[in-house]
Amino acid sequence: xxxxxxxxxxxxxxxxxxxxxxxxxxxxxxxxxxxxxxxxxxxxxxxxxxxxxxxxxxxxxxxxxxxxxxxxxxxxxxxxxxxxxxxxxxxxxxxxxxxxxxxxxxxxxxxxxxxxxxxxxxxxxxxxxxxxxxxxxxxxxxxxxxxxxxxxxxxxxxxxxxxxxxxxxxxxxxxxxxxxxxxxxxxxxxxxxxxxxxxxxxxxxxxxxxxxxxxxxxxxxxxxxxxxxxxxxxxxxxxxxxxxxxxxxxxxxxxxxxxxxxxxxxxxxxxxxxxxxxxxxxxxxxxxxxx
Amino acid sequence: xxxxxxxxxxxxxxxxxxxxxxxxxxxxxxxxxxxxxxxxxxxxxxxxxxxxxxxxxxxxxxxxxxxxxxxxxxxxxxxxxxxxxxxxxxxxxxxxxxxxxxxxxxxxxxxxxxxxxxxxxxxxxxxxxxxxxxxxxxxxxxxxxxxxxxxxxxxxxxxxxxxxxxxxxxxxxxxxxxxxxxxxxxxxxxxxxxxxxxxxxxxxxxxxxxxxxxxxxxxxxxxxxxxxxxxxxxxxxxxxxxxxxxxxxxxxxxxxxxxxxxxxxxxxxxxxxxxxxxxxxxxxxxxxxxxxxxxxxxxxxxxxxxxxxxxxxxxxxxxxxxxxxxxxxxxxxxxxxxxxxxxxxxxxxxxxxxxxxxxxxxxxxxxxxxxxxxxxxxxxxxxxxxxxxxxxxxxxxxxxxxxxxxxxxxxxxxx
Numbered sequence: 001x002x003x004x005x006x007x008x009x010x011x012x013x014x015x016x017x018x019x020x021x022x023x024x025x026x027x028x029x030x031x032x033x034x035x036x037x038x039x040x041x042x043x044x045x046x047x048x049x050x051x052x053x054x055x056x057x058x059x060x061x062x063x064x065x066x067x068x069x070x071x072x073x074x075x076x077x078x079x080x081x082x083x084x085x086x087x088x089x090x091x092x093x094x095x096x097x098x099x100x101x102x103x104x105x106x107x108x109x110x111x112x113x114x115x116x117x118x119x120x121x122x123x124x125x126x127x128x129x130x131x132x133x134x135x136x137x138x139x140x141x142x143x144x145x146x147x148x149x150x151x152x153x154x155x156x157x158x159x160x161x162x163x164x165x166x167x168x169x170x171x172x173x174x175x176x177x178x179x180x181x182x183x184x185x186x187x188x189x190x191x192x193x194x195x196x197x198x199x200x201x202x203x204x205x206x207x208x209x210x211x212x213x214x215x216x217x218x219x220x221x222x223x224x225x226x227x228x229x230x231x232x233x234x235x236x237x238x239x240x241x242x243x244x245x246x247x248x249x250x251x252x253x254x255x256x257x258x259x260x261x262x263x264x265x266x267x268x269x270x271x272x273x274x275x276x277x278x279x280x281x282x283x284x285x286x287x288x289x290x291x
Numbered sequence: 292x293x294x295x296x297x298x299x300x301x302x303x304x305x306x307x308x309x310x311x312x313x314x315x316x317x318x319x320x321x322x323x324x325x326x327x328x329x330x331x332x333x334x335x336x337x338x339x340x341x342x343x344x345x346x347x348x349x350x351x352x353x354x355x356x357x358x359x360x361x362x363x364x365x366x367x368x369x370x371x372x373x374x375x376x377x378x379x380x381x382x383x384x385x386x387x388x389x390x391x392x393x394x395x396x397x398x399x400x401x402x403x404x405x406x407x408x409x410x411x412x413x414x415x416x417x418x419x420x421x422x423x424x425x426x427x428x429x430x431x432x433x434x435x436x437x438x439x440x441x442x443x444x445x446x447x448x449x450x451x452x453x454x455x456x457x458x459x460x461x462x463x464x465x466x467x468x469x470x471x472x473x474x475x476x477x478x479x480x481x482x483x484x485x486x487x488x489x490x491x492x493x494x495x496x497x498x499x500x501x502x503x504x505x506x507x508x509x510x511x512x513x514x515x516x517x518x519x520x521x522x523x524x525x526x527x528x529x530x531x532x533x534x535x536x537x538x539x540x541x542x543x544x545x546x547x548x549x550x551x552x553x554x555x556x557x558x559x560x561x562x563x564x565x566x567x568x569x570x571x572x573x574x575x576x577x578x579x580x581x582x583x584x585x586x587x588x589x590x591x592x593x594x595x596x597x598x599x600x601x602x603x604x605x606x607x608x609x610x611x612x613x614x615x616x617x618x619x620x621x622x623x624x625x626x627x628x629x630x631x632x633x634x635x636x637x638x639x640x641x642x643x644x645x646x647x648x649x650x651x652x653x654x655x656x657x658x659x660x661x662x663x664x665x666x667x668x669x670x671x672x673x674x675x676x677x678x679x680x681x682x683x684x685x686x687x688x689x690x691x692x693x694x695x696x697x698x699x700x701x702x703x704x705x706x
Contacts, residue, residue, distance in 0.1 A: 010508055018502045113328070121599030122332030124524055124550075126559040128673065133563065135536040144536035147502065216501060218528050218559065222329050222368075226499040261505035266496030267468055 006140040011262040012255065013141060019254025020151030021216060024209040025227055026234035026246045027158050028202035033232070034241030035178035036195050036202075038087065038097070042105040043231060044224030045112035046203055050076065050210020051125070051219040052116055058127040065127045066153050069211030073204040080203025083108065084196045109224070116221035124218035132215070150212040155247070157208055161201065162243040174198040178241050237277045239290025248288050252276065319358040319628070321618075322387030324377035324402070326394055329369025330523065333553065334394045334607050336600040337591075338416060339364070341608035344590055345615040355622050367393050371470075374401040382409055388628045391614060392416050394607065396471045403427060412633040414614050415655075417607065419444060419474045422654050429634040430655040433614040435572070437660025438652040441478030445519070447664025447688035448546045448568060449482040451697050452517050459516030459542050463492035465506060465530075466521030466547070475521035475547040491515050500526065503533040516542045518701075524550035528560060535563050535705070544701040545569040551667070552606035554675055561673035566704025568697060571665045572646075573605045574684040577692050583645040584609050603678060613644035664688040666697050668704060 025047055032040040050069055057068030091101040131145035165171035173194045176184050181191050213219060234253055238245030253273045260269040280288065326335030346360045354360055363385045367373045374393070381387050382405070390406070391414040392399045399418035403425045406413040415421060415432040420440040422430045437443025452459055464479055466472030472495070483490055491513035496506055507530060510518060518541045520530055527550030534544060545567040550556045552571055557564070578585055591604045601608075618633075620642055625632040642649040650658040664687045670677065677683060685695040698704055 004512070007508065007512055011505055014502060014504045014508070021501060117328055117332070122328065122336055123553075123555045123600060124333065124528075124559075125555070126528065128559070133532075133535060135538075142504070142508075142537055144504065144532075146532065146536070147504075218525050218556070220330060220332070220525075222332075223525075230499075258502070258505045261496070261500075262509045265494040266500060266506050267494065269500070270497050 007262060009141055011258045013143065014147075014262075015255030015258030016251060017144075017147040017151045017254070018258055019251035020154040021147070021212060022230065022234050022250035022254055023158050023247045024150070024154035024205070024212045026231045026238075026250055027161055027243055028205040028209070029231045030235045030238070030241065030243055030246040031161070031174075031202040031205075032199055034235055034239075034246075035174060036198055038084070038092075038195075038199060039102050040105050040199075040202070041102060041228065042108040042112065043202070043206055044227045045109045046076070046079075046206035047210040047213060047227065048116065048219060048221060048224040049112055050207035051214035052120055052210070052221075053207065054211035054214055055120075055125045055127055055219070058129070064129055065211045065215055066129070066149065066208070069208045070153075073207050076207035077200045077204040080200035081196050083203070084199035088192060088196070113221045113224070120221065122220060124220050125214065126218040127214050129215055146215060150215055153208065154212055157205060158243060158247045161205065162247075164201075165243060170194070170197065233274065233277050235287075237280055237287055239287030242287070242289035245287055245289030252288070316354075316358050318361040319355055319389070319622070320361045320363055320385070320387040321389045321391060322363040322378075322381035322385055323391045324367035324374055324381075324393045324398060325364050326369040326398065327366040329367075330525070331369045331395055331397075333524075333555065333600055335367075335369070336598060337595065337604055337606075337608050338394050338611040340594045340598065340600065341587075341591060341604070341611035342615055344587070344594070345612050345619075349615075349619060355619055356626065363387050367398050369395075369397070371397050371401040374398050375405055378402050378405045382411070389618065389622075391618065392418065394611075396421055396474060397469065399432075400470060403430070406430070410630055412630045412637070414618055416611055416614055419471055420478070422656070426654070428638075428655075429630060431617070431634075431637055431651050432656050433610050433617070433646075433649070435610075435646070435649075435657045435659075435661040437662075438654065438656050438658060440656050441474065442481055443478075443656075443660035444475055444570075444662065445478045445482050445546065446660055447570065447662065448519065448543070449479075449486060451568060451664055451687045452543050453486050455542060455697070455699060460489060461491045461513070461515045462488045462517040462519060463510045463513055463515035463541075464490060464494075464519050464521075465492065465510060466495055467498050467523055467526050468495045469498055469523065471549070472521035472523070472547070476519075479519045479521070479546065488517070496526070498523065498526065500529070503529040504537060506530070507533040507537050507539055511537060511539055514540075518544045519546035520544070521547035522549065524553065524556060527551060528556055531560055531563050531567065538702065540700065540702050542699045542701065543568045543697070554601045554603040554678070557603070557678050558673050558675040562670050562705075564667040565670050566666065566668065566698065566701045568664065568666045568687065568701075571605065571663045571684065572607070573609060574663065574665060574681075574686065575679060576681040576684050576694050577663070577686055578681070580692060581609075581645070581647055587612060587645050602675065609646050613642075613646040613649065616644045617642045617649060661689060661692075663692055666704075668698060 032038045054065035057063045058065045091097045134145045136143040234249040238249030257269040260272045365377045396418045399415045412429045417434040466476045527548040591608045621633045621636045652658040666685045
């Protein structure tokens with residue numbers, strides 16, 4: 001493949017846009033897995049649930065899928081709060097969160113998939129947004145709005161979560177729980193409420209990520225499993241528990257995939273991405289932004 | 292009076308005996324795995340509806356050889372790894388009389404070793420070139436890709452391309468890292484050798500790829516005359532959208548994309564399909580050549596609507612029904628389910644089915660290819676109803692079904 005300025009710059013743009021999508025699907029896992037030690041293996045299923053909710057809003061009401069997901073994010077937040085409360089009462093409180101908790105989330109993954117199959121059937125679903133088929137061209141650079149809009153929303157969401165965690169009292173409490181929950185309890189803080197809030201926030205991000213996914217490509221109920229490896233890889237690469245790390249990890253993997261696809265062949269992309277992950281972990285075991 | 296009573300008693304006894312004999316006939320049990328969840332579940336469910344329609348039709352006429360037909364099936368989850376255990380259970384535990392395959396190459400290939408071990412006559416539903424390595428004489432396949440499937444599958448695309456003036460010189464080949472695309476690309480490479488085209492791009496991509504823009508851009512950088520794509524539905528949608536976003540320029544684009552045949556992608560992609568040359572197994576534009584398909588589709592579409600699967604059903608359901616018609620005719624003609632007799636009969640006979648007259652070659656594939664190479668055009672908006680009528684699909688090959696000439700270059704069809 002001949003190296004040309006147009007190809008290189010377009011590969012950079014494609015990589016960043018793809019990284020935006022990866023960040024959206026990974027930020028929730030970064031919170032639940034990285035900060036709360038909750039191995040929410042069902043996170044991709046909530047993303048797909050978000051896709052279908054956006055699909056209904058778009059198909060039946062004609063609402064923009066991403067706007068619908070933002071408006072409906074309190075619903076996902078509430079769902080996350082309920083799930084965490086059940087998880088806490090059944091597993092975490094009894095100290096059985098490791099293996100049984102994992103089985104619990106696997107169960108939720110399968111139940112969500114089956115429920116989606118029963119309600120929506122097994123066909124691929126896609127949405128139509130005003131910007132779906134529009135591409136902005138700047139000289140030889142292409143900016144497909146199907147990817148640009150999700151990128152903007154994703155980055156805004158990740159930065160908002162980062163700002164919330166860093167600058168608000170409740171956000172700092174979440175970070176404190178991630179560091180030492182026992183110390184926080186000794187200081188009289190209700191850590192259950194803090195963790196419940198943080199987990200609910202992670203599920204709310206999954207709802208928005210789902211809308212982003214269905215804007216980018218067609219979705220079917222079992223699709224979430226394809227992203228399990230990817231979202232955990234992004235979080236580990238960026239550093240567990242670091243939201244800005246998830247963003248950086250997503251961009252690194254997005255760029256690696258884009259450059260490999262363009263210049264070496266797309267079948268090498270997973271090998272290069274995960275090779276990069278291994279190399280990063282060898283040099284910096286805590287990940288790019290891990291402590 | 293006494294004679295009348297005697298006659299009546301005799302008739303009653305005969306009727307009771309006949310009913311008893313009929314009641315003793317065990318059902319004819321046909322087993323299979325089918326993709327009811329997973330990426331290809333949409334096709335699997337559509338095929339199942341068609342097979343159910345066949346079963347109901349047959350049972351309404353009293354069954355086959357006086358035996359009612361029953362299905363025993365399991366969800367293979369579109370995963371090849373589940374297939375061997377499903378067929379072992381069907382044969383060893385459920386003790387079915389016959390087996391047929393689920394949908395697609397990925398789930399047919401892993402069933403083959405078991406079929407060969409048990410000497411079962413095995414009807415395949417849309418497997419591409421599965422028997423090329425097994426050479427199993429009791430394997431038959433209903434997809435009309437012809438006696439040399441690798442070549443036959445791509446024949447329409449390459450015949451159309453090489454008929455262009457000036458002749459194309461270069462080609463880009465791209466497909467997913469999966470069973471079907473690998474076999475389709477192998478066929479395309481054979482065609483490339485035969486036609487003397489120069490390959491400027493030949494790559495595969497992982498099935499969970501999200502953004503296809505870098506791939507399409509890399510293809511565009513090689514400036515090919517032809518682009519041949521072998522893909523599954525989500526990648527087909529991604530590649531078509533990326534081609535639209537980047538403004539791909541080529542004489543012909545398409546080939547072996549799974550997805551544009553289905554209602555969901557037809558309606559969702561809408562005008563983005565204009566200009567694409569791909570394959571279809573049926574289009575309303577050739578309805579007069581297949582008079583049984585439209586009445587069948589009416590029945591199918593009614594059920595499909597309720598079950599939320601492909602509301603058109605052009606691609607797979609008529610062939611799923613035809614597969615069962617072949618089996619039905621063979622069972623009736625041989626008088627039972629002797630696997631050797633069934634296989635021998637299917638090899639030497641012609642079958643009148645909803646998808647036309649079928650004859651199988653030595654390797655169990657159709658003796659003559661009849662997959663349609665088509666070009667989409669004039670599609671406006673995303674309304675599904677426009678696909679129900681003729682006028683948006685030009686059939687390019689085979690010659691006996693041809694309805695028009697290809698419009699090139701690809702990008703001019705999108706203006």
